[in-house]
Amino acid sequence: MSRITVGLAGNPNVGKTTILNNIAGKNLKVGNWAGVTVEKAEVEFTYNNYTLHIIDIPGIYNLTATSDAEKAAVQFLVDGEIDVIVSVLDSSNLARNLLLTVELMELEKPTVLALNMADEARSKGLELDLGKLKTILQTDACFTVANSGEGIDELLDKIINCFENSHDPAKLKYSENVESVLTTAAQKSGQPAQSKYDAIRALESSEQEASEAERTLGVGITKAINDERWKLASSIAKSVTASSKVKEKSVSNKLDRVLLHPFMGIAIYIALFYLMFKISFDFSAPYMDWIDGFMNNFLATASSKLLITLGVPDVVTRFVSEAVIGGVGFVLTFVPLVAILYFFITFFEMSGYLPRIVFMMDRFMHRLGLHGNMMTPLLLGFGCNVPAIMATKNMSSKKDKILVTMMIPFMSCPARLVVFAFFAFIFFDNPALVIVSLYGIGVIVALITALLLRKSFLKGKAANFLLELPPYRLPSLKTVSRIVWAHVKRFIYKAGTFIFLVSIVVWVLLNLPPGIKSADESIAARIGKTITPVFEPIGLSDWRATTSLIPGFLAREVVLSSMGIIYKTSTEDSLREKADENLAPLLKEQAVELWESIKSSFVSVASLGFSTFEVETSDEGSEGLRETIQKSFTASSAYSFMILLLIYNSCVATVAIMIREIGRKASFLFLGYSFVAAWLLAFVFYNVSNLLWP
Amino acid sequence: MTLSELKQDAEAELLGSFSNNNPHINKVEAMGLRSGAKIVIRKIHGRNIVVQVKDLGVDLVIDKELAGMLEVS
Ligand SMILES: Nc1nc2c(ncn2[C@@H]2O[C@H](COP(=O)(O)OP(=O)(O)OP(=O)(O)O)[C@@H](O)[C@H]2O)c(=O)[nH]1
Ligand SMILES: [Mg+2]
Numbered sequence: 223m224s225r226i227t228v229g230l231a232g233n234p235n236v237g238k239t240t241i242l243n244n245i246a247g248k249n250l251k252v253g254n255w256a257g258v259t260v261e262k263a264e265v266e267f268t269y270n271n272y273t274l275h276i277i278d279i280p281g282i283y284n285l286t287a288t289s290d291a292e293k294a295a296v297q298f299l300v301d302g303e304i305d306v307i308v309s310v311l312d313s314s315n316l317a318r319n320l321l322l323t324v325e326l327m328e329l330e331k332p333t334v335l336a337l338n339m340a341d342e343a344r345s346k347g348l349e350l351d352l353g354k355l356k357t358i359l360q361t362d363a364c365f366t367v368a369n370s371g372e373g374i375d376e377l378l379d380k381i382i383n384c385f386e387n388s389h390d391p392a393k394l395k396y397s398e399n400v401e402s403v404l405t406t407a408a409q410k411s412g413q414p415a416q417s418k419y420d421a422i423r424a425l426e427s428s429e430q431e432a433s434e435a436e437r438t439l440g441v442g443i444t445k446a447i448n449d450e451r452w453k454l455a456s457s458i459a460k461s462v463t464a465s466s467k468v469k470e471k472s473v474s475n476k477l478d479r480v481l482l483h484p485f486m487g488i489a490i491y492i493a494l495f496y497l498m499f500k501i502s503f504d505f506s507a508p509y510m511d512w513i514d515g516f517m518n519n520f521l522a523t524a525s526s527k528l529l530i531t532l533g534v535p536d537v538v539t540r541f542v543s544e545a546v547i548g549g550v551g552f553v554l555t556f557v558p559l560v561a562i563l564y565f566f567i568t569f570f571e572m573s574g575y576l577p578r579i580v581f582m583m584d585r586f587m588h589r590l591g592l593h594g595n596m597m598t599p600l601l602l603g604f605g606c607n608v609p610a611i612m613a614t615k616n617m618s619s620k621k622d623k624i625l626v627t628m629m630i631p632f633m634s635c636p637a638r639l640v641v642f643a644f645f646a647f648i649f650f651d652n653p654a655l656v657i658v659s660l661y662g663i664g665v666i667v668a669l670i671t672a673l674l675l676r677k678s679f680l681k682g683k684a685a686n687f688l689l690e691l692p693p694y695r696l697p698s699l700k701t702v703s704r705i706v707w708a709h710v711k712r713f714i715y716k717a718g719t720f721i722f723l724v725s726i727v728v729w730v731l732l733n734l735p736p737g738i739k740s741a742d743e744s745i746a747a748r749i750g751k752t753i754t755p756v757f758e759p760i761g762l763s764d765w766r767a768t769t770s771l772i773p774g775f776l777a778r779e780v781v782l783s784s785m786g787i788i789y790k791t792s793t794e795d796s797l798r799e800k801a802d803e804n805l806a807p808l809l810k811e812q813a814v815e816l817w818e819s820i821k822s823s824f825v826s827v828a829s830l831g832f833s834t835f836e837v838e839t840s841d842e843g844s845e846g847l848r849e850t851i852q853k854s855f856t857a858s859s860a861y862s863f864m865i866l867l868l869i870y871n872s873c874v875a876t877v878a879i880m881i882r883e884i885g886r887k888a889s890f891l892f893l894g895y896s897f898v899a900a901w902l903l904a905f906v907f908y909n910v911s912n913l914l915w916p
Numbered sequence: 917m918t919l920s921e922l923k924q925d926a927e928a929e930l931l932g933s934f935s936n937n938n939p940h941i942n943k944v945e946a947m948g949l950r951s952g953a954k955i956v957i958r959k960i961h962g963r964n965i966v967v968q969v970k971d972l973g974v975d976l977v978i979d980k981e982l983a984g985m986l987e988v989s
């Protein structure tokens with residue numbers, strides 16, 4: 223079986239990753255803006271007896287790179303082992319896209335063209351003559367619609383065909399003057415160039431040859447070649463475009479008139495941001511309530527009953543009830559919130575709105591000595607800090623890259639949100655407002671950090687700003703659901719693996735040394751009590767809170783599972799009672815409540831009020847988890863706890879990617895800084911709020 | 917006249933750039949802002965200009981410093 227290495231190359235945002243996802247059934251990150259993919263991603267699969275090794279390459283406009291992502295892309299295209307280059311083009315913008323195709327063809331490697339976004343070209347009224355295009359460029363080509371999969375099989379066949387007949391890749395011809403300059407230079411140097419690309423680079427890098435060429439051509443060689451490429455690209459585009467009744471981009475223009483308005487645009491953005499949280503909370507709260515009830519009232523009882531009936535030792539039954547249901551189950555309660563939040567984030571990233579905000583924010587950022595290019599990674603940080611830090615590969619200045627990397631961890635992610643949501647729901651009347659205030663504090667701390675760095679270690683001026691605004695695109699519900707589901711799966715997987723492991727450790731430490739009468743005497747409690755003095759000034763004097771913080775330094779959600787376990791274990795529940803419960807009525811009750819939840823989720827979104835988690839008092843006198851936690855905190859200590867989690871960079875995945883991108887020393891310095899900043903801020907908030915609302 | 921001097925809604929044709937071999941200008945050109953391109957200024961916002969390249973249907977944001985290197989008719 224032959225193995226074919228295929229490189230997907232093209233302008234940013236033409237659908238390269240979407241093609242790869244479609245071919246290989248993957249879920250690599252896509253979005254409607256330029257620069258989503260920042261490092262090459264590879265997949266391998268079998269097709270018609272061939273092993274296709276397909277590589278998605280970050281988008282580029284030409285082979286002159288300015289950022290890390292572009293440099294990696296260009297280097298791979300020029301020097302990498304690629305059997306077939308697939309030049310992916312946006313069919314609705316052929317002239318501009320062909321410019322890169324022409325430059326790619328200078329590499330003289332086997333090439334196939336994928337004219338993607340054929341649907342958009344059609345709806346614009348463009349008719350393209352594929353046959354003519356193939357004849358002019360002497361390369362195979364086909365139309366594709368990566369979203370729907372149209373043309374993908376044909377593309378694969380063409381790739382294989384190209385590989386099998388790749389002995390003599392097409393060679394471009396520029397104007398006679400340019401060709402003769404290139405030939406003369408190659409003859410003089412004595413070594414024949416491997417490709418036109420090599421010949422051009424050799425000529426550009428030899429000062430003497432370059433100035434001689436300039437004398438002959440009347441302009442610099444780089445400019446002359448650029449002009450040649452452009453002339454060729456635009457003349458090809460013109461001759462293959464059959465129809466002229468092209469429709470205006472009227473929808474995008476109209477939307478931009480409002481969304482890019484200096485004041486209205488910003489106001490709309492803030493309103494949308496707030497609305498996103500409000501709807502997320504209102505819609506998900508009833509479901510979370512239901513899952514919580516289901517776990518504690520039904521699942522805990524049912525599993526205890528089953529285990530007791532089976533004669534399993536009490537310690538195992540307790541483990542399942544406290545660590546598995548109390549810890550992992552507690553985190554899973556938040557799945558509805560995570561899902562709906564990712565729904566909005568995905569919609570936002572796929573719609574084309576993101577680069578507009580980046581543009582709007584440049585004005586403000588510029589005043590602070592920062593610039594709009596920094597905004598994309600920062601906005602991505604709201605989805606997850608890890609890909610956000612990766613996105614700094616799009617920046618051309620090393621200093622800016624470090625600066626932004628040190629701002630990103632203050633952008634609150636959904637993992638933090640679930641913790642905030644829990645506290646906001648039980649301690650505050652308007653949870654959405656509390657959350658938005660926390661996001662705001664994160665942004666302010668990020669800006670202060672950036673200003674401090676700009677004034678000290680990372681002096682420099684704001685870089686140039688250059689950005690393409692893609693057309694608005696309405697993502698299909700299918701695409702959005704698929705992406706959301708991938709995020710939700712990751713959340714659940716993490717709960718079942720990483721969080722589960724940590725839960726075991728926490729639970730074991732809560733039950734050691736053997737024979738203790740209450741969790742208060744456990745090793746976990748002792749550790750918690752040792753560090754409590756550090757957190758007492760910020761209002762955290764309960765060892766259960768501080769102990770939960772320790773594993774929480776691995777990932778934020780772990781704070782919740784740990785709290786679930788610690789607070790549950792420390793309030794003793796009688797297992798034996800559960801064995802006597804009758805499950806049938808309990809199950810019926812759950813079904814009724816689920817129906818109620820569905821109804822109230824839609825009602826609460828429609829109304830303007832806020833839904834809150836109800837803190838139920840159970841009849842038997844044993845306290846519910848929320849109630850126990852409510853007694854352990856005050857509103858101000860809960861807020862200070864949230865600030866600590868917001869600001870301190872407590873996520874191993876983020877730290878790991880930081881180390882990879884900006885080095886160990888800077889990352890650990892930052893970690894220290896973020897802890898001190900978090901503590902100080904929490905201290906101020908806690909004490910001020912105690913003064914104001916004693 | 918340079919691109920940075922144009923007013924909102926102004927239409928013009930790009931004549932070329934003043935820079936020789938500036939990688940950023942190379943990129944600007946590869947994005948579609950090159951001599952011969954017919955453009956319209958859609959928005960001016962702080963230091964940035966939203967330019968639409970009419971024949972390509974591409975919207976680009978470019979800061980005034982870079983725009984100052986592009987000559988227009
Ligand atoms: N209408 C339409 N939209 C498409 C098509 N292919 C991709 N898209 C959308 O175009 C946007 C860009 O897709 P990506 O796959 O992220 O583009 P990319 O080329 O990988 O972009 P970079 O990684 O930034 O270089 C996404 O919003 C896709 O949903 C298509 O054939 N038709
Ligand atoms: Mg991509």
